[in-house]
Amino acid sequence: MARVAAGPEIERLIQLLARLPGLGPRSARRAALALVKKKEQLLEPLAAALAETRDTILTCETCGNIDTQSPCTLCRDQARDRSLICVVEEVGDLWALERAAVINGLYHVLGGTLSPLDGVGPEELSIANLIERARAPDVKEVLLALNATVEGQSTAHYLMDQLAGANVTVSRIAHGVPIGGELDYLDEGTLAAAVKARKAM
Secondary structure, three states: OOOOOOOHHHHHHHHHHHOOOOOOHHHHHHHHHHHHHOHHHHHHHHHHHHHHHHHHOEEOOOOOOEEOOOOOHHHHOOOOEEEEEEEEOOHHHHHHHHHHOOOOEEEEEOOOOOEHHHOEOHHHOOHHHHHHHHOOOOOOEEEEOOOOOHHHHHHHHHHHHHOOOOOOEEEEOOOOOOOOOOHHHOOHHHHHHHHHOOOOO
16 A cells, blocks of 8 residues: 655645546656646745636636636627538637637537437537527638547537538548658558548649
8 A cells, every 4th residue: 555655735636637637646746746846936926826716717608618707709709700600519629729819700619529328419419509609690611620539420420410410511620640740650441531531632
């Protein structure tokens, strides 16, 4: 049985940090030690930022993004192309697309993917709100930017069926060979998707 090397407060901090994605027990210990050693420079500002975030964070009533206002900053931005709605699974996907600066339209966060085995049906996701938004007169295209997983693919097919009567173009992001990727290192599913989505030059 492992011995406890610090008081219960520090151990609690380590345990909470270990719950974060990408941090295991060792990384959490290192992070906790760095925070404790630099109490004034790191720990106190982090604690204040966490408290402020807890008190001000909101989920956008329109798209599902996380912000300190609702509608969110992206939905309020009049410079964005309102004829395009890009559908993503989670807020992290939205942030990734924004970092890449490849979408100038609006977004819609589903909150996950359809997964009957896990009890996630259409009612658990923000699908009804998406269909309603897609029927707005200014919306011309709905871009499905869902992950290339089994659940992502089945959710995309379900959404295509649901959007059939919305009088919009439904498109999907391309799947296949990544830039810099070598064919020899790719799995069969990725290669099949790349060949299927081929274009004339």
